[in-house]
Amino acid sequence: ESVSQLPGWTYDFVIVGGGTGGNVIANRLTENSDVSVLVLEAGVSDRGVQDIEIPLLAPFVTPNTAYDWNYTVVPQQGLDGRQPNYPRGYVLGGSSSVNYLTYTRGSSDDYNRYAEISGDSGWTWDNLQYYIRRNERFTPPADGHNTTGQYDPAAHGYSGINSVTLPGYPTPIDQRVLKTTQELSSEFPFNLDMNAGDVLGIGWTQETILGGARSSSATSYLGPQYINRPNLHVLLHAQVTKLFASKTEGSNVPSFHTVQFAENRQGNFNVTANKEVILSAGSFNTPQLLLLSGVGNKTVLESLGIETLINNPSVGQNMSDHPLIASPFLVNSTQTSDSIFDNATLFASEIAQWNATYPHEDPLVDGLTTLLGWLRLPDNSSIFQKYPDPSAGPHSSHYELIFSNAFAMPGSPSPSTGNYMTIFSNVISPVARGTVTINTTNPFAQPVIDPNLLGTDFDIYVAVEAIKAARRFANASAWADYIIGPYEAWANTTTDAEIEAYARRTGNSVWHAVGTATMSPKGASWGVVDPDLTVKGANGLRIVDASVIPIVPNAHTQAAVYIFAERASDLIKAAWKI
Numbered sequence: 006e007s008v009s010q011l012p013g014w015t016y017d018f019v020i021v022g023g024g025t026g027g028n029v030i031a032n033r034l035t036e037n038s039d040v041s042v043l044v045l046e047a048g049v050s051d052r053g054v055q056d057i058e059i060p061l062l063a064p065f066v067t068p069n070t071a072y073d074w075n076y077t078v079v080p081q082q083g084l085d086g087r088q089p090n091y092p093r094g095y096v097l098g099g100s101s102s103v104n105y106l107t108y109t110r111g112s113s114d115d116y117n118r119y120a121e122i123s124g125d126s127g128w129t130w131d132n133l134q135y136y137i138r139r140n141e142r143f144t145p146p147a148d149g150h151n152t153t154g155q156y157d158p159a160a161h162g163y164s165g166i167n168s169v170t171l172p173g174y175p176t177p178i179d180q181r182v183l184k185t186t187q188e189l190s191s192e193f194p195f196n197l198d199m200n201a202g203d204v205l206g207i208g209w210t211q212e213t214i215l216g217g218a219r220s221s222s223a224t225s226y227l228g229p230q231y232i233n234r235p236n237l238h239v240l241l242h243a244q245v246t247k248l249f250a251s252k253t254e255g256s257n258v259p260s261f262h263t264v265q266f267a268e269n270r271q272g273n274f275n276v277t278a279n280k281e282v283i284l285s286a287g288s289f290n291t292p293q294l295l296l297l298s299g300v301g302n303k304t305v306l307e308s309l310g311i312e313t314l315i316n317n318p319s320v321g322q323n324m325s326d327h328p329l330i331a332s333p334f335l336v337n338s339t340q341t342s343d344s345i346f347d348n349a350t351l352f353a354s355e356i357a358q359w360n361a362t363y364p365h366e367d368p369l370v371d372g373l374t375t376l377l378g379w380l381r382l383p384d385n386s387s388i389f390q391k392y393p394d395p396s397a398g399p400h401s402s403h404y405e406l407i408f409s410n411a412f413a414m415p416g417s418p419s420p421s422t423g424n425y426m427t428i429f430s431n432v433i434s435p436v437a438r439g440t441v442t443i444n445t446t447n448p449f450a451q452p453v454i455d456p457n458l459l460g461t462d463f464d465i466y467v468a469v470e471a472i473k474a475a476r477r478f479a480n481a482s483a484w485a486d487y488i489i490g491p492y493e494a495w496a497n498t499t500t501d502a503e504i505e506a507y508a509r510r511t512g513n514s515v516w517h518a519v520g521t522a523t524m525s526p527k528g529a530s531w532g533v534v535d536p537d538l539t540v541k542g543a544n545g546l547r548i549v550d551a552s553v554i555p556i557v558p559n560a561h562t563q564a565a566v567y568i569f570a571e572r573a574s575d576l577i578k579a580a581w582k583i
């Protein structure tokens with residue numbers, strides 16, 4: 006909690022950011038009791054925070070709370086110039102403590118493409134299976150129901166660290182979604198397990214939940230059996246403000262070993278890493294710290310008076326992200342989450358019930374979605390005359406549909422009455438790329454974030470087709486006595502132009518930004534890290550977080566970060582023979 010409790014100023018490794026990726030590295034490196042690790046985390050503790058622990062309360066953890074960096078993006082041209090919030094976890098566990106708990110790995114194509122992009126076969130789907138299983142501990146759902154037919158047991162790990170499970174409380178839409186996969190099976194087939202390599206189709210959502218409570222990198226990788234290791238130190242409220250480099254004689258390569266941080270945004274403290282500094286500050290703060298430390302585009306650095314240590318224009322470029330549009334429907338049921346959220350007495354009693362039981366019992370044990378699916382545009386879609394297919398391959402999607410038993414529309418307050426189902430349409434293979442940069446040397450100012458949402462004709466085409474697919478899905482007879490009608494904001498959108506206008510007016514991100522410190526082949530003239538995730542042109546500096554992932558996967562991004570970090574920990578151990 007306080008810098009005064011630090012046992013010293015020198016460690017083997019200093020990890021910047023106790024988030025999803027950072028805590029994996031902290032855990033794995035300290036398996037060797039001779040190796041000392043300090044994690045510097047800017048944010049606060051996750052312990053005892055009800056909104057973090059209880060899965061269904063995830064939408065209350067961000068935005069604009071004490072657990073969020075509270076960023077907004079620059080005006081988005083693709084979103085009619087709007088500037089949505091862009092949440093990021095400001096808390097131990099990082100975004101794994103504040104996310105919506107969906108556990109999706111991505112497709113085999115995604116990882117095979119990462120291997121191709123980086124020239125390192127270690128990143129292929131097959132070669133990562135060992136690391137996928139080291140991360141995952143698949144456990145029974147909270148209600149212990151029979152899960153036969155809901156997942157493929159052969160595709161999972163049972164002895165990893167991070168808990169994954171299936172939904173643990175039935176919702177009124179589950180069986181109707183499944184019925185629709187039978188009724189409209191050629192367009193919306195059932196997929197037994199979207200985590201087995203081929204994502205296509207609709208299936209049960211797997212979630213990072215244990216016994217009905219959130220499993221984050223803080224509760225798992227820094228869990229009780231690890232956090233007390235004498236060689237592992239975690240300091241909260243410690244925001245790193247700069248990395249300092251020295252040059253060894255006769256070499257032009259800067260060596261990063263000194264890390265400067267502030268406590269509660271006050272003071273300057275320096276710690277030293279004898280072996281390496283690991284940057285795990287996430288897709289926005291990692292490039293921000295590189296730039297503040299003199300690694301980035303020389304022109305940008307010079308304009309701010311920052312001395313250029315490594316001129317690398319790739320820093321902060323190449324961001325890819327998933328734009329999301331919500332389509333809510335008014336439904337004929339009182340058993341939706343709206344009934345809980347809109348009624349203070351019921352809300353309090355569900356929380357009391359959750360607290361009184363373990364494994365926890367009641368509708369709060371699941372995240373916002375129990376089923377979701379990944380779908381492709383038809384091969385003969387007109388857009389392919391203008392754009393080559395950007396999807397990762399035949400087992401990969403262009404868009405995702407997410408089914409939620411509630412009204413949910415990021416940036417819009419819920420109506421005070423009525424019960425809803427929301428189908429989210431998510432653009433999974435965007436062509437647009439965004440950027441992150443800085444416009445000040447003040448380390449406490451927010452970086453300039455431009456995800457470029459719906460930034461190309463291809464992306465808006467996919468968005469419109471995905472919304473139309475959501476509507477076809479909801480027109481199946483399985484919904485005839487359930488859906489009353491589309492929620493007012495999109496009830497009158499029928500033409501493609503009207504749907505496009507709706508997407509631009511209400512669209513958002515689903516907060517999956519990656520690629521801002523992308524991996525590229527060793528020796529390439531572009532990219533920020535080599536395939537072993539060491540920073541190009543530097544000594545003593547490696548990046549392990551979402552920023553190194555070259556292209557956003559067919560997935561919500563936490564599993565990919567865990568998988569990258571598991572392999573990275575072995576790469577670090579091998580490099581230092583520890």
Ligand SMILES: Cc1cc2nc3c(=O)[nH]c(=O)nc-3n(C[C@H](O)[C@H](O)[C@H](O)COP(=O)(O)OP(=O)(O)OC[C@H]3O[C@@H](n4cnc5c(N)ncnc54)[C@H](O)[C@@H]3O)c2cc1C
Binds near residue numbers: 024045245291551562
């Ligand atoms: C609201 C929300 C919902 C999401 N839903 C899902 C979902 O359902 N499923 C899914 O798979 N993915 C989801 N994601 C995305 C996923 O959680 C992230 O992609 C992933 O967790 C990112 O991991 P990371 O290690 O790159 O960064 P983070 O986990 O964000 O870790 C970065 C850490 O570094 C710290 N830090 C930053 N700067 C500094 C500094 N200067 N000094 C010290 N510490 C610093 C941060 O406080 C944070 O703890 C969601 C994200 C958000 C925000």
